[in-house]
Amino acid sequence: MSFARTVELTSGVATGLLGIIVALTFFKFDLDVSRQLENEFHPVSEFVLWLVLFIGPGLLVAIGAYFHAVLRDSGPGRVMIFFGSAFIVAFFLLFEIYAGYAAMAWIGLRFGLVVSTLVTTVTSFAVRKPRRHVDA
Secondary structure (H helix, E strand, C coil): CCHHHHHHHHHHHHHHHHHHHHHHHHHHHHHHHHHHCCCCCCHHHHHHHHHHHHHHHHHHHHHHHHHHHCCCCHHHHHHHHHHHHHHHHHHHHHHHHHHHHHHHCCHHHHHHHHHHHHHHHHHHHHCCCCCCCCCC
């Protein structure tokens, strides 16, 4: 496996893991805040929210990176990487620009997720199939 494919696979796995870590961190934060405020906590709806926003797109990028780097199947792998990373970056920009300073809590985790997603996307486009030279 070439260096670019190794970087793609590593950053893809990092994206998937960071998606899970961010979701679990937010889930725990919401649980703690609801206990402090003595509000009712709905774990299923919270989990579905974090699943859709962080875990799903992160794992989509990780699986796409695996398809593209290891299985060398550029069609579905690149499509999964593209849609997962587009969702993560768009949600990050929308949330940070629209919410402003109030959204700065946990920005390091979310920014790490975006960086690993962008590294995966860039390296997936940098990886090329080996070309066969045909002597005429």
